[in-house]
Amino acid sequence: MDPQLSLLLNGIVSGLLLGGLYAAAAAGLAISFGMLDIVNIAHPALMVMGAFVVVAIGTALGLDPLLVALLVAPLFYLVGIGIYGFYHHFFERRGEEALQGLAFFFGVIFIVEVGLVMAFGPEQRFLDPPYAFITWRLGEVDLPLRMLVPAALAVTVVGLLILWLRRSFTGLAIAAVAQDADALRLMAVDPVKIKRLAFGISIALAGMAGGALVVVQPVEPSSGQIFIGRVFAIVIMGGMASLPGMVTAALLFGVVENVTATFYGPSWSPAVAFGWLLLVLAFRPQGLFGRAA
Amino acid sequence: MSGAVLLHAAGVGKRFGGFIALEAVDITLRPGERLGLIGPNGSGKSTFVNCISGDFAQHEGKVTLGGHALEGLKPHRRARLGLARTFQLPQPFASLSVLENVRVPLLFGADPAQATRRAMECLEQVEMAGKAEKLPRELTQVEQRRLELARAIALDPRLLIADEAMAGLSHAEIDQILALLLRLNAAGTAVIMIEHIMRAVTEFAERLVVFVAGRKIADGVPREVLAMQEVEDAYLGRQ
Amino acid sequence: MSATTLTRAAIAAPPRHAVFWLGAIGLGVALLVILRAIGNDYGYFAGYFILQYVVLASAWNILGGYAGYVNFGAAGFMAAGAYTAIALRKATGLDLMPGILAGAVVAGLLGLGTGYLTLRLRGVFFSIATLCLAVVLQTLVVNWDYVGGSRGAYIVNPMEIPPFVSWGEYMFVVMLVLAIGTVGIARALEHSRIGAGLAAIRDNERAAEAVGVPTLRLKLIATTLCGALMGVAGAPLPYYSGYLNPDAAFSLSYAVNAIAMPLIGGAGTWAGPVIGAVLLGTLQQAATVTISSALNLWIVGWMLVVFVALFPRGIMGWFRRRR
Numbered sequence: 001m002d003p004q005l006s007l008l009l010n011g012i013v014s015g016l017l018l019g020g021l022y023a024a025a026a027a028g029l030a031i032s033f034g035m036l037d038i039v040n041i042a043h044p045a046l047m048v049m050g051a052f053v054v055v056a057i058g059t060a061l062g063l064d065p066l067l068v069a070l071l072v073a074p075l076f077y078l079v080g081i082g083i084y085g086f087y088h089h090f091f092e093r094r095g096e097e098a099l100q101g102l103a104f105f106f107g108v109i110f111i112v113e114v115g116l117v118m119a120f121g122p123e124q125r126f127l128d129p130p131y132a133f134i135t136w137r138l139g140e141v142d143l144p145l146r147m148l149v150p151a152a153l154a155v156t157v158v159g160l161l162i163l164w165l166r167r168s169f170t171g172l173a174i175a176a177v178a179q180d181a182d183a184l185r186l187m188a189v190d191p192v193k194i195k196r197l198a199f200g201i202s203i204a205l206a207g208m209a210g211g212a213l214v215v216v217q218p219v220e221p222s223s224g225q226i227f228i229g230r231v232f233a234i235v236i237m238g239g240m241a242s243l244p245g246m247v248t249a250a251l252l253f254g255v256v257e258n259v260t261a262t263f264y265g266p267s268w269s270p271a272v273a274f275g276w277l278l279l280v281l282a283f284r285p286q287g288l289f290g291r292a293a
Numbered sequence: 294m295s296g297a298v299l300l301h302a303a304g305v306g307k308r309f310g311g312f313i314a315l316e317a318v319d320i321t322l323r324p325g326e327r328l329g330l331i332g333p334n335g336s337g338k339s340t341f342v343n344c345i346s347g348d349f350a351q352h353e354g355k356v357t358l359g360g361h362a363l364e365g366l367k368p369h370r371r372a373r374l375g376l377a378r379t380f381q382l383p384q385p386f387a388s389l390s391v392l393e394n395v396r397v398p399l400l401f402g403a404d405p406a407q408a409t410r411r412a413m414e415c416l417e418q419v420e421m422a423g424k425a426e427k428l429p430r431e432l433t434q435v436e437q438r439r440l441e442l443a444r445a446i447a448l449d450p451r452l453l454i455a456d457e458a459m460a461g462l463s464h465a466e467i468d469q470i471l472a473l474l475l476r477l478n479a480a481g482t483a484v485i486m487i488e489h490i491m492r493a494v495t496e497f498a499e500r501l502v503v504f505v506a507g508r509k510i511a512d513g514v515p516r517e518v519l520a521m522q523e524v525e526d527a528y529l530g531r532q
Numbered sequence: 533m534s535a536t537t538l539t540r541a542a543i544a545a546p547p548r549h550a551v552f553w554l555g556a557i558g559l560g561v562a563l564l565v566i567l568r569a570i571g572n573d574y575g576y577f578a579g580y581f582i583l584q585y586v587v588l589a590s591a592w593n594i595l596g597g598y599a600g601y602v603n604f605g606a607a608g609f610m611a612a613g614a615y616t617a618i619a620l621r622k623a624t625g626l627d628l629m630p631g632i633l634a635g636a637v638v639a640g641l642l643g644l645g646t647g648y649l650t651l652r653l654r655g656v657f658f659s660i661a662t663l664c665l666a667v668v669l670q671t672l673v674v675n676w677d678y679v680g681g682s683r684g685a686y687i688v689n690p691m692e693i694p695p696f697v698s699w700g701e702y703m704f705v706v707m708l709v710l711a712i713g714t715v716g717i718a719r720a721l722e723h724s725r726i727g728a729g730l731a732a733i734r735d736n737e738r739a740a741e742a743v744g745v746p747t748l749r750l751k752l753i754a755t756t757l758c759g760a761l762m763g764v765a766g767a768p769l770p771y772y773s774g775y776l777n778p779d780a781a782f783s784l785s786y787a788v789n790a791i792a793m794p795l796i797g798g799a800g801t802w803a804g805p806v807i808g809a810v811l812l813g814t815l816q817q818a819a820t821v822t823i824s825s826a827l828n829l830w831i832v833g834w835m836l837v838v839f840v841a842l843f844p845r846g847i848m849g850w851f852r853r854r855r
């Protein structure tokens with residue numbers, strides 16, 4: 001095969017796998033930002049916190065990072081409940097989410113990021129499971145398990161989430177809460193309770209995504225910063241409240257970013273994220289797959 | 294009907310996805326006319342207002358105001374052409390005093406230097422001069438409605454769209470607002486009154502338009518329109 | 533009560549420009565005299581540090597406090613100013629003053645561009661865009677060898693610059709003038725019709741548009757001015773420290789302080805960011821001597837969260853009966 005073509009093919013395939021990681025990172029945000037209308041810019045910072053917790057526990061107990069990620073998810077659910085309680089009490093209830101609420105989440109980013117520096121130091125942390133060094137080969141295409149396993153976990157979790165949101169009463173209530181809180185009240189459902197639950201889930205997803213992140217790459221306290229542009233671009237591109245749209249956008253994003261990195265060097269990939277975000281905001285704010293208003 | 298036309302809406306329509314909120318509505322308004330616009334909830338009254346005011350950037354059909362095509366103009370440009378509106382729920386600038394609220398439109402108008410003086414005049418017109426220093430949250434509901442009207446008057450409008458300006462008010466308060474609107478109309482401003490309170494509409498309007506399910510089903514003298522079988526059906530069937 | 537007396541009371545404070553300018557200049561001269569009397573270069577250093585935050589916080593307030601649009605990219609705009617100054621010096625040999633001007637223009641255009649692309653949408657999209665802007669600008673600078681890339685760039689400053697006693701004093705005076713100018717601009721803007729329009733946008737954008745306020749144009753003026761003044765805060769940075777690398781220019785502390793200072797001082801009034809900058813700046817100067825810079829930032833983060841939750845009107849809110 002032509003080496004350029006092979007390079008491109010590999011770039012696309014590992015881009016898809018990278019997209020799986022992005023889907024994990026953006027899944028929680030699609031709930032909080034997309035469905036609940038809570039602009040949680042601290043989502044990536046909490047994901048990185050998840051990664052550090054996974055490294056700490058996984059190293060201490062000698063467990064697989066992805067297994068640990070599933071185990072710490074309930075912990076992050078509780079963290080999410082706490083954050084939402086605070087946010088609702090001080091900002092959402094007063095109608096001050098636009099300026100003060102946003103500043104609050106910005107403060108959370110700092111508290112998390114600097115807190116991680118103080119607790120773990122500014123160095124990179126990693127925790128490599130044994131399969132991280134195995135690469136499957138399909139003809140010319142490499143399938144590194146370091147990328148494949150987290151992507152598979154991410155897609156599974158998001159798939160289950162989609163099913164749950166579509167099939168269960170609570171799931172349907174979450175999808176409806178931002179559009180029509182009054183209708184929920186008529187059905188004797190407390191919208192605040194629904195939002196608290198959903199926000200808890202979104203942060204649990206952030207924690208799990210942290211586990212996936214640590215398998216793919218070493219993490220440092222400031223790793224979250226570069227994810228902010230990516231995950232928001234992905235959620236907006238996916239059409240805000242649509243998880244299937246989000247997954248599609250994440251895969252596409254992973255491919256574009258990875259192909260750029262393959263041909264122009266990895267130091268340019270953050271620029272890709274931002275460029276996409278701006279293009280989407282400027283030309284298709286309703287998302288790639290949404291209908292024009 | 295003599296030749297002068299203030300507002301001309303031709304084939305105005307709006308759809309959201311597959312849902313047709315408003316379909317092919319034609320309305321022509323003479324300068325200084327008092328039009329009542331009624332219809333059940335969801336019949337497209339507010340959609341129509343938002344098409345005229347420019348809140349919906351895109352819609353079907355054409356609208357002109359005093360001969361100017363409004364297509365593509367943002368709400369603030371339409372306001373400068375003499376189109377003022379009030380909102381169903383009063384939308385004051387919460388951190389600004391009553392006087393500052395009314396100064397805002399004047400500061401961006403033809404004579405900013407006179408903004409404060411003109412704002413006081415507008416407040417006097419709605420009998421709110423004594424409340425100039427208050428913040429909006431310190432006002433009663435009817436006072437908030439008056440503030441909203443003062444802010445609209447400050448635009449020196451040729452057409453005022455009063456979108457349920459009397460909802461939630463008492464009998465006596467409704468009369469006060471009606472008197473204000475009549476005085477404004479006597480000074481030459483055409484008014485489109487959108488209202489559920491039938492007493493107010495019949496007292497005010499010299500012409501009545503009825504919307505049902507996104508279409509105009511009647512347009513004429515109030516007494517005749519209200520006697521129409523379709524209008525009665527629409528109201529009995531829906532409410 | 534006659535209409536005129538009412539009027540005077542109802543329109544906030546009447547702008548007394550002469551009093552403000554004389555007071556500001558008097559205060560500036562007094563500061564300089566005191567610092568010269570102390571005769572320690574650390575005084576100039578601490579003064580520069582705080583004044584630079586006065587500029588940055590006032591710039592943020594023009595968009596965030598007056599119009600209610602959150603700009604997270606302070607570090608990015610500031611670094612844009614700093615690196616413009618470096619590039620200009622390398623390319624043309626022009627030094628500090630033209631560098632400040634160029635930094636203002638470049639950062640202002642950056643603000644205008646970001647605003648133009650995102651401000652027609654909900655305000656939060658603008659905020660998200662500014663959040664990524666710093667990351668991307670940092671990528672560009674790291675990859676741009678002409679301005680030193682990740683290694684950083686040196687600027688050799690003259691040893692003596694009469695009539696000033698030291699380079700440190702000169703830089704302090706420059707920043708003092710910039711700070712007074714910035715606060716003056718912010719204050720004049722607040723009392724102008726643009727200020728009234730921005731306040732209307734902050735309170736209710738749809739109603740503002742409906743009563744004839746050209747909202748998009750005003751927002752673009754605010755984003756441009758905000759970006760330009762942040763560039764002004766950053767442009768002297770390489771001259772001040774003699775060396776600048778991307779990590780220092782894009783430092784997190786700029787981003788968090790630019791938001792924390794106005795919100796803690798009281799957003800929406802020109803005095804709020806000044807109070808916040810002096811307070812937090814002094815606190816951080818004192819704290820770096822005793823505790824680590826990480827803990828320092830951590831405390832700022834907590835203060836931000838506590839203040840926006842408990843005192844949404846900031847310190848200025850305590851002095852105001854209402855609003």
